[in-house]
Amino acid sequence: MFQEYDIIVVGAGHAGCEAAAAAANMGSKVLLITMNMQTIAQMSCNPAMGGIAKGQIVREIDALGGYSGIVTDRTTIQFRMLNRSKGPAMWSPRAQNDRMLFAMEWRKMLEQTPNVDFWQDMVVGLILSDDRRPMTDDKTSDSGQRTSDKKVAGVVTSMGLKFFAQAVVLTNGTFLNGLIHIGEKKFGGGRTAEKSSLGITEQLVSLGFESGRMKTGTPPRVDGRSLDYSQMEEQKGDENPGKFSYTDTKAVTNQRSCYITYTNQEVHNELKEGFEQSPMFAGRIQGIGPRYCPSIEDKINRFAEKERHQIFVEPEGWDTVEVYVNGFSTSLPEGIQYKALTKMPGFQNVKMFRPGYAIEYDYFPPTQLKSSLETKLIDNLYFAGQINGTTGYEEAACQGLVAGINAHQRINDKEDFVLKRSEGYIGVLIDDLVTKGTDEPYRMFTSRAEFRTLLRQDNADVRLTPYGYQLGLASEASHASVLKKIEKVQEIEEFFNSTSISPEAINPMLESLGTNGIERKTRLINLLLRPQVTLADMLKYIHEVQNFYSTVDNSKYFEQAEINLKYRAYIDMEKEHAEKISRFENISLIENFDYSKLKSLSIEARQKLAKIRPRTLGQASRISGVSPSDISVLMVYMGR
Numbered sequence: 001m002f003q004e005y006d007i008i009v010v011g012a013g014h015a016g017c018e019a020a021a022a023a024a025n026m027g028s029k030v031l032l033i034t035m036n037m038q039t040i041a042q043m044s045c046n047p048a049m050g051g052i053a054k055g056q057i058v059r060e061i062d063a064l065g066g067y068s069g070i071v072t073d074r075t076t077i078q079f080r081m082l083n084r085s086k087g088p089a090m091w092s093p094r095a096q097n098d099r100m101l102f103a104m105e106w107r108k109m110l111e112q113t114p115n116v117d118f119w120q121d122m123v124v125g126l127i128l129s130d131d132r133r134p135m136t137d138d139k140t141s142d143s144g145q146r147t148s149d150k151k152v153a154g155v156v157t158s159m160g161l162k163f164f165a166q167a168v169v170l171t172n173g174t175f176l177n178g179l180i181h182i183g184e185k186k187f188g189g190g191r192t193a194e195k196s197s198l199g200i201t202e203q204l205v206s207l208g209f210e211s212g213r214m215k216t217g218t219p220p221r222v223d224g225r226s227l228d229y230s231q232m233e234e235q236k237g238d239e240n241p242g243k244f245s246y247t248d249t250k251a252v253t254n255q256r257s258c259y260i261t262y263t264n265q266e267v268h269n270e271l272k273e274g275f276e277q278s279p280m281f282a283g284r285i286q287g288i289g290p291r292y293c294p295s296i297e298d299k300i301n302r303f304a305e306k307e308r309h310q311i312f313v314e315p316e317g318w319d320t321v322e323v324y325v326n327g328f329s330t331s332l333p334e335g336i337q338y339k340a341l342t343k344m345p346g347f348q349n350v351k352m353f354r355p356g357y358a359i360e361y362d363y364f365p366p367t368q369l370k371s372s373l374e375t376k377l378i379d380n381l382y383f384a385g386q387i388n389g390t391t392g393y394e395e396a397a398c399q400g401l402v403a404g405i406n407a408h409q410r411i412n413d414k415e416d417f418v419l420k421r422s423e424g425y426i427g428v429l430i431d432d433l434v435t436k437g438t439d440e441p442y443r444m445f446t447s448r449a450e451f452r453t454l455l456r457q458d459n460a461d462v463r464l465t466p467y468g469y470q471l472g473l474a475s476e477a478s479h480a481s482v483l484k485k486i487e488k489v490q491e492i493e494e495f496f497n498s499t500s501i502s503p504e505a506i507n508p509m510l511e512s513l514g515t516n517g518i519e520r521k522t523r524l525i526n527l528l529l530r531p532q533v534t535l536a537d538m539l540k541y542i543h544e545v546q547n548f549y550s551t552v553d554n555s556k557y558f559e560q561a562e563i564n565l566k567y568r569a570y571i572d573m574e575k576e577h578a579e580k581i582s583r584f585e586n587i588s589l590i591e592n593f594d595y596s597k598l599k600s601l602s603i604e605a606r607q608k609l610a611k612i613r614p615r616t617l618g619q620a621s622r623i624s625g626v627s628p629s630d631i632s633v634l635m636v637y638m639g640r
Contacts, residue, residue, distance in 0.1 A: 005031045005165040007407045008155055010123045012040040014393045015171035015385030015400030017106055018066050022404030023169075024115035025065065026472050028411070031163060032110070033155065035175070036194060037120045041071070041106030043393065044174070044191050045218050046326055047099040047316050050244065052082060053444040054394040055093035056425045059460035061394075062245045065473025066401045067109050068394070073249035075101040077256045077318055079241035088563045089452045093244060096237075096258060098317035119163070124199035127154035127162060128378065150207070151379040167380040167407040171400055172387050174216060176201050176362035181279040182355055183333030190361070192354065201362045208377050210365055214441055215280075215287035216391060217295050217358040219328040220337050223351040224321040231346035232259040232313060246461045246478065259313040259346070263328075266343040268300050274336030275301075279358060285331070287360040290391050290441040295329045295358070296340075311344065322353060331358030363389045366433035367612050372406040372416040373399060373430065376613060382407050388433055391441035398426045405471060417471065418615070420585055422451045422578035424464060435612065435622050453567060453574045458560055462486060485560070488552060492561035495548055496524045509541040528565055535562040584618035584631075587638055591615075598633060605630040 005028075009020045012034035020032040034040060049072040050058050062069030078096035110116050129151040154164035175190030175197040188196045205211055237255035278297055279285045289295070294302065299309050312326035330337055334355035341347045366388040368376055373388075375381045384403040385396035405417045419427030428449045433442065446452050455463070465482045468474030500521045507517035515532040524545070527533050535558055538545045552558065564571065595601060595609045604625040614620040617638070621631050 003029075004154075005029050005117070005163065006411055007031075007167045007169065007404070008033060008163055008165040009169045009171060009400075009404070010155060011171035011173055011175070011385070012037075013044075013171060013173045013385060013396060014041060014068070015173075015396040015403070016169070017041050017110060018061065018068065018397045018400035019169045019171060019382075019384055019404030019407070020116050021067050021110060021113055022065070022401050022473060023408045024113050026405065026408040027115070028408045029115050029117075031117045031119060031165065033119045033121060033123055033157070033163070035120070035122050035190075035197065037118060039103065039191075039194065040110065041103045042191070043097065043099045043102055045216075045393075046324055047097050047102070047314060048094060049097060049393060050092065050094040051394075052090075052092045053425060053446045053448070054392060055082070055244070056446075056455060056457045056460065057394040057398050057429070057444060058244050059093070059246075059457050060424045060426050060464055061398055061401055062247070063460040063464035063474070064401060064468040065465075065471070065475070065478070066397065067106070068397045069244035070247060070249055071102060071105045071109065072097060073243045073245050073251070074105050076241075076243070076252040077315065078237040078258060079243065079252055079255070080238050081242060087453075088456055088458065088567065090446055091457055092446075093242060093457055095244065095252075096256070096314060098319075100317055100320070119157075121157040121159055121161065122195075122197055123155045124158050124197075125156040125203050126152055126168065126200070126378075126381070127156060127164065129153045150377070152381040166411040167382065169382040169384060169400070169403045169407055170200070170387055171383075171385045171396070171403075172197055172200065173396070174359050174361040174386055176387065179360045181285055181331045181358040181360070183274065183277045183279070183331070183336070184282075184284075186279065186284065189359070191359070192357065196361075204364065209368060209375075211362050212365060212389075212439070213287035213360055214363050214386075214389060215285050215289040215358055215360050216293075216441060217289065217329040217331055217356060219296075219325045219330060219356040220341065221316070221353040222323050222325060222341070222347075223353060224315065224323040226349050226351040227313065227323065228346045228348065229259055229313075232261045234258075235260055235312070246465070246481065256315050256318070258315065261311050261313060261345050261347070262308040263296070263311060263340075263344060264308050267340045270340040270343055271297055271300055271330075271332060271336065273339075274332040277333050277336070279331050285358060285360055288440045289358075290443060292443050292445075293329065293391070293441075295331065296327070297330055297332060313346070325356075328356065330356040332356075361386070363387055365389065365437050365439075367435070367437040369434050370416075370613075371418045371430060371434050371615055371619070372410070373403040373434075374406060374410065374416075380407070380410055386441075389438040389440075389442055390429070390433070391443050395429060395442065395444055398429065402426065402430060405473070417467070419464075419467075420578075420582065421449070422454060422574075422581065424460070425449055425455055428455075431619065431622070435614065435619050436624060451574050451578055453570050454578065456563065458556075458563060462560075485554075485557060488554070488557040489561045489564065492548075492552065492557060493565055496528055496561070496565055499524050499544055499548075501527070501542065501544065506542065509537060513537060525565060528562070535559075581618060584621055585616050587617040587635075589614055589616060589620065589634070589638075598637060600633045601630050602627065 083090040178190035178196035316322040382403040384399035469479040
């Protein structure tokens with residue numbers, strides 16, 4: 001009845017969808033198993049994609065040939081470029097989306113992707129290659145490190161069915177032994193009205209994996225018809241909205257507004273009434289929650305000096321009255337939630353569709369993974385998404401993309417696809433996870449990237465589409481578009497570097513901008529480097545620039561060129577630093593090396609290196625507890 005597959009992907013959230021699409025588009029026969037076919041690519045929390053650093057990740061996924069950017073563009077109801085007042089390294093695109101359309105569009109794209117099959121069922125265990133022959137004894141190396149000759153061969157479902165494959169990608173989200181909390185009530189579930197997934201954690205732990213518990217939460221959903229928006233601040237989208245995908249998707253034209261309101265002392269007092277029933281404060285929740293997205297009760301408790309907290313009122317789509325109350329995540333009793341909501345401006349007559357809740361779930365510390373996201377204990381088994389301790393759609397999606405790529409590469413005996421920290425936020429995220437691990441839900445920020453001037457949202461295609469094209473994910477048209485962009489940007493940069501202008505032609509503009517005039521002919525680049533002067537100013541006043549602009553068929557080329565020219569010194573400095581660091585990244589370490597033999601290493605370094613098994617000297621240098629002197633010892637040994 002059932003055929004064997006190349007790759008099985010377990011879970012159809014953002015990670016699972018990207019993993020299935022990537023592997024299938026590279027040529028693997030993929031089975032995507034989900035507990036509910038109606039919730040593929042469900043936006044479990046806020047109906048939005050992108051944001052600070054997250055927007056860069058979506059652009060990178062798109063540049064590599066993933067689907068997240070395309071789906072986002074097709075379902076956007078509002079677009080904003082955040083952090084425009086800061087430097088371009090901080091600019092981050094964000095889209096508000098139609099929740100139902102988003103899931104529908106993702107499913108449609110997967111159904112239209114050749115090589116993807118679907119099965120609705122719960123996966124309760126893995127089939128290992130030695131399950132079909134007598135079990136072999138686990139092996140232990142001389143250093144005491146446990147090794148295994150186990151290899152994944154498929155999965156078992158709750159219906160007792162066995163599906164076989166050469167590789168398996170686990171993307172279980174918050175479903176592994178998921179436990180939902182609302183006040184003093186708790187019940188099993190991976191998401192509201194959906195049961196939790198059982199069996200996988202227990203099997204993996206029995207095989208030697210370390211597991212832990214994490215917690216996340218979501219706010220109540222309310223009826224938009226019951227809100228008084230006149231008491232709130234309207235937050236419109238950008239006047240000239242952009243988009244995420246580098247393909248031919250269209251930017252949104254008509255946009256829906258979001259709104260901002262605030263909590264107050266009355267709201268806080270109502271919430272405090274329920275603190276005794278809070279599962280978080282009462283100790284019923286053992287998992288660690290996201291530090292940067294705390295619940296409203298946690299905000300009140302931790303920031304007692306604050307008189308109010310900002311709340312974003314976000315529509316769930318074009319044709320629904322359901323509203324997401326962003327910033328009001330809570331697991332307090334539903335009655336307390338409702339009373340507190342009615343004390344906020346605009347919410348006096350609010351009707352609640354469903355209460356907020358907290359959810360605890362199992363995860364596996366990601367230091368148990370290789371940089372390819374393959375597990376160290378079981379060959380051809382990959383983890384992606386919240387199972388690795390991350391939070392956020394974007395973080396999950398990029399892991400799924402990388403896991404899907406590498407599962408395909410592995411079963412075809414091809415080299416792992418691993419991005420360096422200087423090549424993408426995706427590289428930063430995965431390196432952080434497998435090298436440093438995480439004991440709280442990991443969220444990406446621009447501050448985590450030491451090369452963020454290089455990793456901008458505007459140049460993700462230039463950085464990564466060549467990789468996507470080589471892998472067979474990015475199309476010929478996408479690759480040709482990038483080559484054209486590079487050519488045009490260089491042409492624009494050359495124009496500004498070589499074209500001069502006279503004082504009489506430019507001084508009126510400079511004086512109007514509050515900067516000093518020039519006394520002799522000056523190249524345009526020297527004027528553009530002034531902080532007061534922008535390319536838009538030059539387009540208004542300088543005929544030579546206007547004439548040249550008319551010969552370029554894409555304004556995005558000018559934006560890219562302006563950033564390159566204005567920040568050239570910083571970009572060159574980061575490139576030089578990245579090249580120095582890359583020398584360490586190019587020195588490979590022996591995968592199964594016995595570090596206990598190097599007595600010159602500190603005891604902590606020996607332990608950490610044996611546990612994490614870094615691929616390169618660069619990765620080893622980023623492990624907490626491995627000192628520069630330890631790296632020197634490794635360099636000397638490698639030299640020998």
